Structure formats: C-alpha cells, structure tokens
Amino acid sequence: MKPANIRDVARRADVSVASVSRVLNGAGPVTAATREKVLQAVEALQYVPHSGARSLSTSKTQTIGVVLPDLYGEFFSELIRGMDVAARALGYHLIVSSSHDDAEEASAAIRSMRGRVDGLIVLSPHLDAANLASSLAGRLPVLLMNGGAGEADRPSIVVDNHGGAVQAVEHLLETGRRRIVHISGPAGNLESEARLAGYLQAMAKAGLPTMVLDGAFTQASGHVAGLKISEMALKPDAVFAANDIMAVGAMLALQDAGLRVPEDVALIGFDDVPIADMVRPGLTTLGINIAETGRGALERLVRIINTADDGSADTSCETVRPQLVVRASTAAASLARSTHQPGARAVHPVSALEGENPQ
Amino acid sequence: MKPANIRDVARRADVSVASVSRVLNGAGPVTAATREKVLQAVEALQYVPHSGARSLSTSKTQTIGVVLPDLYGEFFSELIRGMDVAARALGYHLIVSSSHDDAEEASAAIRSMRGRVDGLIVLSPHLDAANLASSLAGRLPVLLMNGGAGEADRPSIVVDNHGGAVQAVEHLLETGRRRIVHISGPAGNLESEARLAGYLQAMAKAGLPTMVLDGAFTQASGHVAGLKISEMALKPDAVFAANDIMAVGAMLALQDAGLRVPEDVALIGFDDVPIADMVRPGLTTLGINIAETGRGALERLVRIINTADDGSADTSCETVRPQLVVRASTAAASLARSTHQPGARAVHPVSALEGENPQ
DNA sequence: CTGAAAGCGCTTACAG
DNA sequence: CTGAAAGCGCTTACAG
Numbered sequence: 001m002k003p004a005n006i007r008d009v010a011r012r013a014d015v016s017v018a019s020v021s022r023v024l025n026g027a028g029p030v031t032a033a034t035r036e037k038v039l040q041a042v043e044a045l046q047y048v049p050h051s052g053a054r055s056l057s058t059s060k061t062q063t064i065g066v067v068l069p070d071l072y073g074e075f076f077s078e079l080i081r082g083m084d085v086a087a088r089a090l091g092y093h094l095i096v097s098s099s100h101d102d103a104e105e106a107s108a109a110i111r112s113m114r115g116r117v118d119g120l121i122v123l124s125p126h127l128d129a130a131n132l133a134s135s136l137a138g139r140l141p142v143l144l145m146n147g148g149a150g151e152a153d154r155p156s157i158v159v160d161n162h163g164g165a166v167q168a169v170e171h172l173l174e175t176g177r178r179r180i181v182h183i184s185g186p187a188g189n190l191e192s193e194a195r196l197a198g199y200l201q202a203m204a205k206a207g208l209p210t211m212v213l214d215g216a217f218t219q220a221s222g223h224v225a226g227l228k229i230s231e232m233a234l235k236p237d238a239v240f241a242a243n244d245i246m247a248v249g250a251m252l253a254l255q256d257a258g259l260r261v262p263e264d265v266a267l268i269g270f271d272d273v274p275i276a277d278m279v280r281p282g283l284t285t286l287g288i289n290i291a292e293t294g295r296g297a298l299e300r301l302v303r304i305i306n307t308a309d310d311g312s313a314d315t316s317c318e319t320v321r322p323q324l325v326v327r328a329s330t331a332a333a334s335l336a337r338s339t340h341q342p343g344a345r346a347v348h349p350v351s352a353l354e355g356e357n358p359q
Numbered sequence: 360m361k362p363a364n365i366r367d368v369a370r371r372a373d374v375s376v377a378s379v380s381r382v383l384n385g386a387g388p389v390t391a392a393t394r395e396k397v398l399q400a401v402e403a404l405q406y407v408p409h410s411g412a413r414s415l416s417t418s419k420t421q422t423i424g425v426v427l428p429d430l431y432g433e434f435f436s437e438l439i440r441g442m443d444v445a446a447r448a449l450g451y452h453l454i455v456s457s458s459h460d461d462a463e464e465a466s467a468a469i470r471s472m473r474g475r476v477d478g479l480i481v482l483s484p485h486l487d488a489a490n491l492a493s494s495l496a497g498r499l500p501v502l503l504m505n506g507g508a509g510e511a512d513r514p515s516i517v518v519d520n521h522g523g524a525v526q527a528v529e530h531l532l533e534t535g536r537r538r539i540v541h542i543s544g545p546a547g548n549l550e551s552e553a554r555l556a557g558y559l560q561a562m563a564k565a566g567l568p569t570m571v572l573d574g575a576f577t578q579a580s581g582h583v584a585g586l587k588i589s590e591m592a593l594k595p596d597a598v599f600a601a602n603d604i605m606a607v608g609a610m611l612a613l614q615d616a617g618l619r620v621p622e623d624v625a626l627i628g629f630d631d632v633p634i635a636d637m638v639r640p641g642l643t644t645l646g647i648n649i650a651e652t653g654r655g656a657l658e659r660l661v662r663i664i665n666t667a668d669d670g671s672a673d674t675s676c677e678t679v680r681p682q683l684v685v686r687a688s689t690a691a692a693s694l695a696r697s698t699h700q701p702g703a704r705a706v707h708p709v710s711a712l713e714g715e716n717p718q
Numbered sequence: 719c720t721g722a723a724a725g726c727g728c729t730t731a732c733a734g
Numbered sequence: 735c736t737g738a739a740a741g742c743g744c745t746t747a748c749a750g
Contacts, residue, residue, distance in 0.1 A: 029719055053415050053745090114409075408728070414728090416742050
C-alpha cells in the first residue's frame with residue numbers, strides 16, 4: 001500500500017535503478033527501448049520520486065522559501081501570486097512563512113527552512129543584516145526585499161519609496177493643495193521611514209509646514225488618522241497616506257464624517273493594490289506592479305541559485321520605481337466632481353491657500 | 360563551508376549521532392550531561408537538522424500542501440492566512456500551489472507534492488473525485504474544501520452555500536425587494552451552482568420571477584453584469600451576487616451609471632471579505648469567518664495525519680454556515696440614506712413593487 | 719549504454 | 735543511558 005519507490009520501478013521495467021533515475025532526470029544516455037520500459041513502469045506504478053530522498057542526494061530541494069512579516073493584505077497576496085506563477089513555470093515550489101512579529105520569529109522561521117529550500121526571499125522589515133546573517137546556516141542564497149537600502153553583499157530589490165513620496169507630494173501641489181498631512185507607516189519600518197522622509201523633503205522644498213499622523217500600514221490605523229483629521233479645527237486640504245489601505249481607511253473616516261473627497265480633502269496612497277480602484281472616488285496612488293515585482297524577484301533568485309559560486313555573484317540592488325496613478329481622489333478642488341473622473345488634473349492652482357507656490 | 364551535519368555535532372560533543380538525535384527529538388532517555396554537551400555543540404556549530412534526510416527516515420515532512428484554484432483575491436489570502444497561523448503553531452510548514460486552471464494542472468500539482476507533504480488541503484473546484492483519487496500516490500491524507508458535497512470517504516469542509524443563498528434572498532425580500540437578479544459564479548463551479556440553486560429555490564418559494572446574469576467570481580465579471588443591469592429598461596430593485604468581489608464590481612458599475620445603492624438597487628454579496636466593509640455603501644453579505652475556517656481546516660488535517668490508521672478515521676463532512684452581515688447596501692428603499700448606516704432594516708415593506716409578498 | 723555501489727543526513731530498533 | 739549499524743529513496747561517479 002505504500003507508494004512505489006525507484007526499486008519497484010526498476011524491477012518492473014527490468015533495468016537498474018540507475019537507468020530509471022537517468023530516464024526520469026533526462027540525464028545521461030539511455031536507449032529508446034530502456035526509456036520506454038521505464039516510462040511504462042512509472043505509469044503502471046504511479047511512481048513519483050520521493051523529493052526528500054532526491055534532495056538528500058542532490059542538495060537541491062526545488063523549493064523557495066518566502067518570509068513575510070506580520071502584515072497581511074493585498075500587497076503581500078499580490079506579491080505571492082506573482083512569485084507563485086514564476087515558481088511553477090520554473091519547476092519550483094513555494095514555502096511561505098508569515099506573520100513574524102519580530103526579528104526573533106523571522107529568524108527562527110529562516111532557520112527552520114534550512115535543508116528545505118534552495119533559496120529565500122525575505123520581506124521581513126524586522127530583520128537587520130546582523131540577524132539575517134546569523135539566521136542563515138551556511139551559504140543559502142537570499143534575495144532581500146525588506147525595504148532596507150540593500151546590504152552590501154546581498155542581492156536585493158527595493159522600492160524607491162523616497163522618490164515615490166516626493167512624487168506624491170508634488171502631484172498634490174500641482175493640483176493646488178497646500179496643507180498636506182502625512183499618515184505614516186509604523187515606526188522602525190524602513191519603507192515607512194523612506195516615504196516619510198520623501199514627504200518631509202518635498203514639503204520643505206515647497207516651503208510648506210508639515211504634519212504627520214502615526215499609522216501602522218493597517219486600514220484601522222488609517223481610519224483613526226482620518227477621524228483625527230475630521231476633528232481638526234483647521235483641516236488639511238490633502239492627505240498623503242504611506243500606503244493604500246491606510247488611505248482607504250482615512251477616506252472612509254473622512255466621508256463618514258461628512259467631508260468630501262476630493263473637494264474638501266484630496267487623498268493619495270502608495271502601492272496601487274486592487275482595492276485602490278474599487279473605492280469611490282478612486283484612489284490616486286503610487287503604483288508598483290506588485291505581482292510583476294514578485295515574479296521578477298522569484299526569477300532573479302532562481303538565477304542566483306543556478307549560478308551560485310560560478311564567480312559572477314549578483315549582489316546588486318535593483319530599484320523599483322513607483323509610478324503615479326491618477327484617479328479621482330486627487331482631482332483639483334476647482335474641478336472636483338463626484339463622478340469617477342480618472343486623470344482629471346488641475347489647470348489653475350487654487351490661490352486662496354496658505355503656503356508658497358512651489359517651483 | 361557547508362553546514363554542519365549530525366556527525367559534526369556528535370564529534371564535537373563527543374557522543375554518538377544517536378544521542379544527538381535523541382536530544383534533538385526529545386525521544387529516548389539521555390542524561391543531563393549528555394544533553395548539555397549536545398546542545399552546546401549544536402549552538403557552536405549553528406546546527407540545523409537537514410529536513411530532507413529526516414523526512415526520508417521518518418516518512419514525515421512536517422509540511423502541508425495547499426492546492427488552490429486559478430482564482431485570486433481576498434478570500435483565498437484570508438484562508439491561507441488562517442492556515443499559516445495554525446501551521447506555525449503546530450510546527451508545520453505550508454507549501455502553496457495555486458492558479459490551476461483545470462483538473463489536469465491541479466492534478467499535476469498534487470502529484471508533484473508527493474513525498475514533500477504529510478497531507479493536502481484541496482480547494483480546487485476543478486478536481487472531481489476520480490481525478491483526485493488518481494492524483495494521489497498512496498494514502499496521503501486529504502482534506503477537501505473544493506465546494507463539493509464531500510466525497511463519500513474523504514474528510515471535507517463545505518460552506519452551506521445553498522442555505523446562505525436562501526438567507527440572502529430572504530433578507531432582500533424582508534427589506535421590501537421583489538425584482539431580484541442573481542449574478543452567478545462560473546458554470547461548473549460547485550459553490551456557484553449551490554448559491555444559484557438557493558436563489559432559485561427562495562425566489563420560487565416567494566412566487567417571484569428569476570433572472571440570472573453570468574459571472575465568474577471576478578470583479579470584472581461583476582462590473583459587466585452591473586453595466587448590463589444599468590442598461591435594462593425595467594431594472595431590478597435588488598442584486599444578489601454570488602460573491603463579494605462581483606458585488607463590488609456591480610456596485611461600481613451601477614453607481615458610475617448614476618444608479619443609487621441601495622435606493623434604486625439593493626446589493627448583497629457572499630463571503631464577507633475585508634473589502635465588503637470598505638466600499639460605500641458597505642456591502643451586506645453572507646459572512647464566513649474565512650481565516651478562522653482556514654485555521655480550523657489546517658488543525659483538522661493535522662489531527663487526521665496524527666491519527667492515520669488508528670481506526671478512528673475522520674471522514675465526516677463539516678459544514679460552515681454563513682451568517683448574514685447587514686450593512687447599508689440593503690437598507691430598505693423607504694429608509695435608505697446615503698450615509699453609512701449599518702444594521703438599518705426595513706420596518707414597512709415597500710408596497711409599490713410587483714411580485715407577491717413572501718410568507 | 720548500463721549496472722553495482724557508495725553516499726547524502728537522518729532515525730530507530732537492537733544490543734550492551 | 736549509550737553506541738554501532740541498518741535503512742529510508744534517491745543520484746552519480748566509476749567500471750564495464
């Protein structure tokens with residue numbers, strides 16, 4: 001009743017296990033006749049090689065581990081989706097390990113994957129270089145996507161968070177906004193810090209005062225921030241949230257409080273997750289092609305695995321540049337309407353606002 | 360440079376590999392002194408057991424495979440999230456394999472997991488019993504969640520789709536709606552068929568005419584259906600979409616066409632994914648605690664794995680009953696307002712509508 | 719082109 | 735309580 005093994009196949013095909021292995025791996029020379037016999041036996045026995053045994057002999061697992069933080073939502077599911085597609089195409093399996101609250105847990109997760117994966121994609125912003133290095137038993141290829149600037153000697157992919165944030169603010173300025181509040185991501189998170197820095201820099205450049213409300217990359221935290229804004233005596237005319245889901249949370253709070261978006265307050269997010277296009281008004285945001293980025297990451301890691309130790313070490317830091325996706329949530333105050341009007345842009349900057357004109 | 364193995368540890372601790380194994384597995388008797396020496400060596404060498412080798416000896420992988428269909432979205436990511444949490448708590452890893460367009464692909468995915476997992480959770484509605492059985496080499500425990508009624512001899516978890524659909528229609532009837540259209544899920548999908556059947560039955564019971572628009576469980580298909588509805592001469596006063604994401608698609612199409620929800624058309628979905636609470640009006644739906652269901656599924660499968668062949672085979676079909684979650688999208692026409700008013704219910708059924716009064 | 723055999727790193731009766 | 739050794743199922747030089 002237990003599944004057939006390679007010996008069963010060899011016996012039935014009347015060849016050696018070596019031949020069976022060769023046929024199955026397309027490695028080494030075999031006659032057509034042998035191949036035929038083996039394949040028939042495989043079919044008859046419903047044989048599937050035991051991957052553990054294979055991995056023991058080859059030191060390969062055909063599996064990639066993905067270490068995610070404790071955050072959930074469309075960003076990560078989109079990313080995984082892109083990786084999954086690429087993994088299947090390349091004959092790899094995907095082990096996901098998520099909800100790691102801290103460096104300790106992420107580290108344990110990484111360690112527990114040793115011998116189980118050929119490489120790792122790490123998205124946990126909790127992990128610094130030191131932790132990461134000590135978590136890695138041996139020389140496991142790792143692709144870093146934890147928002148850091150990229151460790152010296154590790155391949156990595158980072159989003160240009162700073163540049164994206166600057167673009168966000170500039171877009172708001174162009175559409176006539178001046179009192180721009182930022183809802184930040186969690187403290188200590190490298191992505192949120194870069195977005196915050198971009199906001200501060202762009203505002204400073206425009207000579208405008210800044211205001212930051214703390215968020216945590218969750219819808220609830222965006223909602224809380226939105227509530228606070230709705231209760232402010234002197235309200236901002238625009239909000240830049242560090243990610244889309246907080247922007248949505250803020251939008252709902254503002255609207256439920258009777259404020260109009262974008263007429264009273266413009267709103268811009270970051271990521272371009274699917275939901276950004278499903279709220280009304282549609283959410284303007286800095287778009288990253290998330291699934292595509294995931295696909296690219298997986299493919300790059302596999303390339304690294306396949307060329308390990310051949311001298312041409314890939315340790316570069318690849319940058320993904322977010323693109324402005326304009327939807328109705330930032331239509332200029334003077335042009336704003338309640339209908340969905342993507343692409344609407346300010347022609348005449350509104351003048352009755354404080355702050356200097358940019359540029 | 361290659362990672363330490365059990366022999367390295369044994370040598371350094373000056374014991375046998377058997378003792379190292381015993382200490383690490385907490386199996387068999389060891390003196391405190393031995394344990395101490397081993398643990399120190401493990402620490403010094405950063406030793407982590409090779410899981411492939413372990414799985415070869417024990418025939419256990421501590422890994423669960425999850426086979427998903429080609430559909431993406433919050434439903435599946437929430438489900439995976441619940442499973443992931445449970446898996447970590449129980450010391451299991453999760454291999455996900457998704458985007459299987461047909462039974463063939465899902466079948467191949469299952470086969471490729473042999474020797475790699477201790478059990479499988481199958482969510483691919485493409486897989487029928489025959490395909491499934493032939494995909495399984497040996498006696499791999501499988502928990503079915505593919506929407507089928509549950510195969511005779513396999514443990515399964517199914518959502519009471521029929522009952523939920525009946526509840527959906529009854530809720531619409533109670534709030535005064537009579538011209539109720541259904542946007543169905545993809546043909547051949549067992550979940551969508553059960554929801555459709557529930558709709559048809561409830562409408563028949565109420566003596567009302569039915570109308571079905573074909574959907575595919577995607578936002579785009581819901582949007583198309585919404586457009587069609589907005590162009591109908593005699594418009595329905597309510598729409599029951601077979602899942603939330605189609606309901607959202609329909610909502611946007613209706614609103615963009617100038618129709619008001621719920622004043623002109625009430626809308627109800629199915630699943631209660633997070634986005635249902637982020638659109639305006641909030642979407643009334645039949646809620647399933649998705650993450651919780653995923654957690655429960657994983658735990659049940661592990662239980663099955665641990666008691667395999669002990670005689671007490673668990674082959675029951677567990678039913679998850681969806682619960683009505685009332686939000687503003689189905690506020691009674693007479694009471695409907697544009698502000699978010701969860702829980703608003705009709706007091707006086709609207710009378711100026713065709714169709715007979717239910718009950 | 720093919721087969722016998724060593725070896726991958728672990729676990730687990732079996733002796734002692 | 736501890737160790738020597740067999741065995742899990744594969745791959746891969748090495749002979750032939």
